[in-house]
Amino acid sequence: MDIHGQRSGSIQSVERAVAVLKLFGEAEPELGVSELARRLKLHKSTVSRLLSTLEAGGFVQQDPRSARYRLGLQLATLAGLALTQYELRDVARPSLQELAIETGETTTLSVIDGMEAVNIDQVLAPHPVKHLGWIGRRLPLHCTAAGKSLLAHLPSGALDGYLARPLARYTARTVTNPELLRRELEGIRARGFAIGQEEYEADLSAVGSAVRDHRDGVVASITVSGPSFRLSPDRLRQLGEAVRLAAAGISARLGHRPAGALALADGRPGDGLPRGVGRALAQARDRALESDAAAAGAGQKSDGCRPPVGVAGPMFGS
Amino acid sequence: MDIHGQRSGSIQSVERAVAVLKLFGEAEPELGVSELARRLKLHKSTVSRLLSTLEAGGFVQQDPRSARYRLGLQLATLAGLALTQYELRDVARPSLQELAIETGETTTLSVIDGMEAVNIDQVLAPHPVKHLGWIGRRLPLHCTAAGKSLLAHLPSGALDGYLARPLARYTARTVTNPELLRRELEGIRARGFAIGQEEYEADLSAVGSAVRDHRDGVVASITVSGPSFRLSPDRLRQLGEAVRLAAAGISARLGHRPAGALALADGRPGDGLPRGVGRALAQARDRALESDAAAAGAGQKSDGCRPPVGVAGPMFGS
DNA sequence: AGACGCTGTTGCAGACTGCGCAACAGGCAT
DNA sequence: ATGCCTGTTGCGCAGTCTGCAACAGCGTCT
Numbered sequence A, B: 001m002d003i004h005g006q007r008s009g010s011i012q013s014v015e016r017a018v019a020v021l022k023l024f025g026e027a028e029p030e031l032g033v034s035e036l037a038r039r040l041k042l043h044k045s046t047v048s049r050l051l052s053t054l055e056a057g058g059f060v061q062q063d064p065r066s067a068r069y070r071l072g073l074q075l076a077t078l079a080g081l082a083l084t085q086y087e088l089r090d091v092a093r094p095s096l097q098e099l100a101i102e103t104g105e106t107t108t109l110s111v112i113d114g115m116e117a118v119n120i121d122q123v124l125a126p127h128p129v130k131h132l133g134w135i136g137r138r139l140p141l142h143c144t145a146a147g148k149s150l151l152a153h154l155p156s157g158a159l160d161g162y163l164a165r166p167l168a169r170y171t172a173r174t175v176t177n178p179e180l181l182r183r184e185l186e187g188i189r190a191r192g193f194a195i196g197q198e199e200y201e202a203d204l205s206a207v208g209s210a211v212r213d214h215r216d217g218v219v220a221s222i223t224v225s226g227p228s229f230r231l232s233p234d235r236l237r238q239l240g241e242a243v244r245l246a247a248a249g250i251s252a253r254l255g256h257r258p259a260g261a262l263a264l265a266d267g268r269p270g271d272g273l274p275r276g277v278g279r280a281l282a283q284a285r286d287r288a289l290e291s292d293a294a295a296a297g298a299g300q301k302s303d304g305c306r307p308p309v310g311v312a313g314p315m316f317g318s
Numbered sequence C: 001a002g003a004c005g006c007t008g009t010t011g012c013a014g015a016c017t018g019c020g021c022a023a024c025a026g027g028c029a030t
Numbered sequence D: 001a002t003g004c005c006t007g008t009t010g011c012g013c014a015g016t017c018t019g020c021a022a023c024a025g026c027g028t029c030t
Helices: A012-026 A034-040 A043-055 A072-086 A087-103 A146-153 A155-163 A178-191 A231-254 A279-289 A293-301 B012-026 B034-042 B042-056 B074-084 B085-101 B144-149 B156-164 B177-189 B233-253 B279-288 B294-302
Strands: A060-062 A069-071 A106-112 A115-121 A194-197 A204-212 A218-227 B059-064 B069-071 B106-112 B117-123 B194-197 B204-210 B216-226
Touching: A012 A043, A012 A060, A012 A069, A012 B012, A012 B042, A012 B074, A034 A087, A034 A204, A043 A060, A043 B012, A069 B074, A072 B074, A072 B117, A087 A106, A087 A115, A087 A218, A087 A231, A106 A146, A106 B042, A115 A146, A115 A231, A115 B074, A146 A178, A146 A194, A146 A204, A146 A218, A155 A178, A194 A231, A204 A231, A204 B177, A218 A231, A218 B177, B012 B034, B012 B042, B012 B059, B012 B069, B034 B042, B034 B069, B042 B059, B059 B294, B085 B106, B085 B117, B085 B233, B117 B144, B144 B194, B144 B204, B144 B216, B156 B177, B204 B233, B216 B233
Parallel strands: none
Antiparallel strands: A060 A069, A106 A115, A106 A218, A194 A204, A204 A218, B059 B069, B106 B117, B106 B216, B194 B204, B204 B216
16 A cells, blocks of 8 residues: 555545646646646546546636646635635735835745745736746745745754755756755844845845744745846845845734744744644654655644634735 | 446546535635534545545645644645636736726626636725635626626527526525526627626625627626725716726737627527537537536536636736 | 547446544543 | 543455546548
């Protein structure tokens, strides 16, 4: 049962359905049955049946003409509901808007999910040159301003787990050396904001800062991003201060007390959980400490940085 | 195999996984295993394994404290990609923005999907009283301005199928009589826009108009919506004209020739499909004509109103 | 023109998977 | 401390899903 690396207590068909959906994101947006079967190394008929089931649920649509499939709008519906849960968005939105007006650049709110940063809200610049970084987009942690702001405050165990894997290179400026990155994260903690200069996408720069909640845990990051030609090193330092203040403002509204004398550095042991760790979290930690690095990712994502869950509010912003 | 109404060639586990996800939308946003099992009439262990698999894929998250589950951010990621496919959004956005500024109200772009209208883009009013109608939200076709604009131009077969089912009542003003609705749809076709006054949500009114593509098929609708106290009958008529013109503008940019002498009314037989109906569409039609009304919904959604598929662009826009 | 390659979908029978059971472990209230 | 609730996990049988092969529609090449 555990023969092919699939975690125990997992349902094969559903795993495959998930793989199908994810492939639409990684590969082309429109795929045929045979092509999917080839990439997933599954039988044509299996994929056909998977897609047929997913289509009934609205998760994929079939183009009647080409008979090929693409992602369906049911995903947007559920995504809207998923984002509703983050009351953080409602709290952050005014600051995000203010910051966008003040700087004239695009501002974004991101959280950590599965060892990646995910944008959950955004206010566009008046005249965006190019609209990158849409809501739902995932960014690597080690080479984006949003990611590094989050990475810098990860529990040390989680950080070690992340750095144990090779760091992917995207541009000439991507830092792929773990030790160099550790050095930079220290700087980010000291400075209060992170700078990302074309480390992920060419011609795109950004600054980001972490948002903390009432328990002093980092729950999100906000970033200001724009085309590099508008963002000189001087300007970036300016924006860094602005984003740091805006993040502090959001943190305060989340009940964070800025007198963080107890927040010594990283890797605080108890993590501030009130009563009992909860076995799920304990298990997640156990898994994280296993040799398998992918498990580490899955485990750590249940750690510390989970945003509060709350009532309804606006979504898919402005 | 067909014992429990499940369409042939469908995978049970995946169907169940889909049902789990949809239940998060229909019921509370955070649910426990036992509660889900009760609602879906499945075994606790089955649901636990389903959720465990979905969590590995990022489609749900488990709150470590309460051990309950909620929708995950992977949905937002895939939703972003799903929306990218609608190049219609890029074409419509300037008009949407212009219309929002001109009217001072929220403007929305919607398409038909599975016998419902789905919002795929939106520009908010400067100071929205209440942010309803987020992107991804689904609206009924028979009692919303967006829905009626789309319904009015459905092929007659599809319309008959839709009206064969009882029309749900949401407010005192909801029209639930099929004949009355038919009458109104005629008026909408003649007038060029639809009016929705608190037929779905109290204190909310809107006007909408259909967008056509180069083949003269209706592919979307745009609406202007706001609180009823700002939208008197007079104002609604004004806005109706504005939304009609804006829709015509988008249609033109999609290559629609306004001299629609060939667009006699509804129910054009050939539907303008170029060569061969394509068996998938034919099958969808056959299913639609079956007694099962749910199948009708699934079938018709593959009909006529599919938007063009295209390259990347901004999404979840500001 | 005709045939071939390609696509995606669909019965069928066997085999593996996933279900249901029961037991386990933790949390909360009584 | 006891009971009831939660969610997760071995185990064996039954049922579901897979893989095969055949079918049908399109496009293209010879």
